[in-house]
Amino acid sequence: MLIGSFSFAQESGSIKGTVKDAEGNALPGVTVTLTGSKIPTQTFVTPESGSFRFMTLPLANDYTIKFELQGFKTNIREQQTIVFGRDNIYDITMEQSAIEEEVTVVGQSPVIDTKKTQVGVNITEEMILSLPTSRNAWVMMNLVPGMLLAKEDVGGSESGQQYGYTGHGSGGQDNTWNIDGANVTDMSALGAAQAYYNIPSYEEVQVNYGNNDVKSQTGGVQINLVTRRGGNAFSGMFYMEAEDKAWQSENVPAELDPYYGTPGVDRVYTYGVNFGGPIAKDKAWFYGSYGIQDLNIITLAGRSDKTWLVNGYAKLNFQITSSTRAELFASYDSKLKWGRNDYFEATELSAETYWNQDGPSPTYKLELDQSFGNLYLNFKGIYLKNNFYLHPFESAAGLPMTESYYPVYFVSGSMDDYGTERTNLNFIFTGNYFAENVLGGDHEFKFGVDYLESTVTSYDYYEGNVWRYYYGPDDAYPTGQYWELDVKRDVNLSQSYRRYGIFIQDTISFGRLAVNLGFRYDNETSFVENQKVPACPLLPSLLPALEIAKLDPGAAYREYSPRISFVYDISGTGKDVLKLSLARYGAQSGYSMASFVNPMGWGGIGVYWQDLNGDDAVTSDELFGSDADGNLTSDINPDTILWSWGVNVYDPTDVEPFNKIDPDYNSPLLDELTASYERELFTDFRASLEFYYKKSHRNIRDIGMNPDGSLDSKDNYYQYDTEANTEYPVYAKYNDFFYTYRTNFTKRFSEYLAGQLVLVKRLSNRWMLDASVTYSSWKDKYNDEFIDPQNLTYYDGAANSWMNARWQVKIAGLYQFPYAINFSMVFRAREGYVRGTYANFPNVPNVGNRAVYGSPGGGGIYGDERLPNFYEFDFRLEKVFQIAEKMRVTLAADCFNALNSAQTLAQQNLLTSSIYGRATNILNPRVFRFGARFEF
Incomplete structure (x- = not known):
């Protein structure tokens, strides 16, 4: 539950x-x-x-x-x-x-914590195994009150690939992943996990999304995977489950049938074993887990997406003395994938425009516990190495990556060849000290040190060193076709990151009142390590060969994070409790500061391309810039290129940082206020009424900069025209700025307000229930702090994210019928996500193509156009055969998307497209899963 x-x-x-x-x-x-x-x-x-x-x-x-x-x-x-x-x-x-x-x-364990105010849920083994879910971490999170996810999974249709999520107004980049409380977040992709974990091998998943404990650095969602542990009796589980296309319905609407096939599963097979027990009773225990997920998903466009996941871990626990404990842990997570792509809406992909993925991720952890009377000490050390590689299809060799916006959005050509090796080393030392009857109350002091060190080395090579964009016929160009392209250099990246934090907290109990006073300090830095790249053959003068030794960005995040909360037990029975908390959090920077100043990171130059000889191959003599009068010129130099990023165009051989960081630059901040009233309605049943206010401010601000240090400003922009479909102005620039100055916003912020009702009934007396209703508002407010006015009216004061459902309803429950037959269900409903509708406006001076956002009838703000409201219903039937007191077999059947809904999950948003409004992604059809589980 x-x-x-x-x-x-x-x-x-x-x-x-x-x-x-x-x-x-x-x-x-x-x-x-x-x-x-x-x-x-x-x-x-x-x-x-x-x-x-x-x-x-x-x-x-x-x-x-x-x-x-x-x-x-x-x-x-x-x-x-x-x-x-x-x-x-x-x-x-x-x-x-x-x-x-x-x-x-x-039974009758307490259902309300009368000391703490952290907001979260524990997804227990009962929920993992007995509810109708595909048992991946993201599906588990989708059961949590108020959580919003980027994709909708039907029986594993989205398994094998991570996707975005956010919880109650916190930024996704501040989410963290932990195994048994030790940080395993991917510092190269903030908010992401280092591996794709096999959830049935874990005993519990904890998800926190408000008033995070002082041990947590950020205010984002905190995910913690709790490994299983051996005991004094041997125990284990073998499980296997299967889905097949033969057990799947069809749900493609008639209006889409001419264009698409039937999405869903070709097969989803999962199987694994968990086993543990004593090595020496009361002294030493072992546990092991091994699982495989064999996935083949069919997209709406009818293409196969195959994934093979292998996960396993081994664990040893030792009771060295009555006051000393130790744990050793090692895991192996590997992912093979055939047919990966990173396009959300672009179901129109050429057959060769995909990656094959491979790479293992080992993890090692040591943990020690020691007690001295009222003092409890804990040490964790965890090391992981995440290697993965994305190889373009061999059939794409020689075909440059191409995004075509005319007549419909279509992507073709070779994906880039990418590989990365990422490491994390995390040490956490924590102490708890109990002091009673001091200054009129009882105190629990928590204190500790948290150190994280990460490295990343990556390569990234693009076919022909280009990425092409086609916008359709245009007589203004020699070939009558409008093409732009990025000329990209090869990437050979090496960077490092370090964070250290200290924290202290005092939980003071004065009878019915508990007060938590906490403070945390973190310091984050990152560095560029030794790097070397070759010259780009298309534009070697602007993208020459470079080499650099270690580089210090000269900036750091220094974060002061106070936390205070109050808990009042109204009745003195622990069954009627008020809670209030206030907190300020910093952000996790990862490699962002090093990446920003790295003169040899991802970089390139924007130019026009004209296929003068009609061979569809890009050569240097077919590249053009734009002169001061807007005419094409073959003289490619800093004054004629369309744009650049990550390149020192005015001094290409200089390896000193050309982007600059404000000396006062610091971490973004999240301020948070939470309040709740919790009441135990009857045994094992709790109701909570929760309120949230969160303000994200001092966020990162990038401003265009010239070599002399002068910065871009509002005066550099003027109205060039009006886009006919949106009726919004199109803004051009007098001058372009090729470098960037990084600072913080001082007035612009995002604001989140929410109210939530949560009902929780533990599994007892044959039934359990988890239900929630959430209503929220999450908006960006610019407060006149902007430079480029393009799309300002559309976004200022509007929805903060496309994952912006203002209301949600979630229900999960289980009932145990006679004869050991169990029925469980999951129902979710929410407002449809936001659509960002737009039109392209070409040939804007010093800009090139402008994407102008607005509503189809003109005007509008972000959030006016939404997808249809979403709902999904899943159910499960189990029959349990009790073979012995502690041995049983469970046979189960799940039905996902029981109503066979074809909910639209994405649409074509380009207003000028001939297929504007057509669904480009729908909910996968109803599918059945059958499984068996043996436990002892």
Whole structure:
């Protein structure tokens, strides 16, 4: 089940609480005994305050807590569940008794955390295995309240490839990925994972999206994958599931049938095994997992997208002494893909315009726990290496990449040949210290150091060193055809990144009130390492051979991040709680500063091309610039090129940085206010009413710059014409600026407001439920802070992102019928995503082609045009055969997109296209999956 809570960032879970007598007085001397299948027996004797605690407990649902004191009834809590990062807080009342008696309570773990305010959910094993999902991390996130994702998965139709997501007003670049609390985020693609993980091999997935713990640097979505762990009894699982095109319906609407085939699955086969147990009871344990996903997805255009994923890990846990624990972990994640492309709307692709992908990603982790009385220490060290390579189809050799905007949008030619090797090394040291009855309250101090070091080396080669753009017939050009192209140089990249952070937090308890005071500081830097590139054969004078030693950008992110929150237990029972939190976060920079000043990164020059000899091959004598009067000229120089990026056009052989960074440049900031009211309506059922306000400001601002340091300004722009379809002005420039000055916006910001109702019913009494309703507003506000006025009216004050659904409804539930038959379902509905409709305006002075955004009838703002509202319903039937007490077989059938909806997910947005408004992506059709699972 999905457990909603306001908690995060412990190493695992914990049990805490206070023991009192019937009159509410603290009871010292109570012996508290904790037992479970994954730990040796632990004991704690309560001090004068009556408090007890058991820290860093592995995830399990079979813990027993026993409270004993002479003259009192023994109190026992059985089948208590621990989830990652959450405190189970108990208020135990012991009754006096002259004879030995026991009071036993089964289940009923607390559903509300009365100390913390972090907003998130724990997706437990029950949800991973028993709900109708394709069991990848992005589908799991799509069940989380308020989360928005870039794609819609039907039974694995989007498996095998990462895609964008955002949660409650935070930027996707600030999302982080963790394994058991250690950072594995891809610093080269901020917000992305380093590997495509096999979710059934993990015990739990934690997703946080608000008031992140002081251990978390950013305010983005925090994803944490919790590995399984061996216990004192052998346990394991074998699973296999299959989907096939024979079990799939058709749903292509009649109006699309002449153009497209039936999208969906050709096959989706997943199978794997998990197994673990004791090496030496109460002393050492092992666990291992291995899984394969064999995917072949058919696109709307009828092309095959094949993926083969192999994932495995091994884990060893040691109880070295009663106060010392250690863990070793190693994993291997490999992805092979045939037919990858990066075009969202462009279903019209030539048969050769794809990549084949390969490359493994190993990970290694060491973790140590040590306790000294009231002091608990944890150390994590994790190292990973992510290698992958994108190879263009061999059939595309000799065909330059070409994007054609006439008569319809069509992409052809060879994708670039790309390879990368990325490493992460993360050390985290954390301490927790408990001090009771100090300054009128009980204190839990958390403190620590967080160090992350990453490197990236990449190559990127383009066929013919060009990328072509075709805009249709135009008599103004010698051949009667309007072509622009990028002349690109080869890329051989090497960069490094370092971040260190320190943090401290005090959780103070004053009776029913808990106050969290936290502070974090981070420093981020990145560097260009040794690099060498050859000259570009088409324009060697402007793109010559270069070589550089290590380069320091001379800039850093220095982030001061205060956090404060309040929790008030209204009734004193932990069942009626108010929460309020305020926080400021910095951003993660990755390699952005090094990349910005790197004189040998991705770079190129924009020119006109005319195929004078009609051979469809680009040669140097067919390249043209534009003179001061707008006429074509064969003299290609800094004053006649259309544009450039990443190139020092005025001194091409100089390897000093030509882009500059403001001396006061610093990290973007996210300010956050969250408030909630949580109430336990009845046993195992919680309702939350949540409110969010987030403001993203001091964001990155890039301004055009000349070699003399002069900056672009509003005075450089003038209205050149009016675009007829949108009725919006087209702006030209008097002068072009080929370099860039990076600073921060001071007035422009984005603002997020949301209200959310969440209902969570744990699995008990045969049923569980997770439901949420979210309403939000997320907008950009320029506050007159702009230079180029193009599309200003369209975007200022409008939707912040195309993934901008103002309302969402999510329901997931399970019911256990007699005869061990289980029914589960998932229903999601949301407002349709935003469409950015536009028209191209060619030959704009000092610009070239302008994309002018606006509504079809003229005017409009971003967000006026939307896709149809989205909904999807999936269900699952299971039959469980109980072979022995702890051995069972489950047979299951899932139905995805049960209503066989053909929801439009993307449309052609070019207003002048002959297929404007036609769907270019629809929801995949209904498909059935059958599977079996053996557990012991």
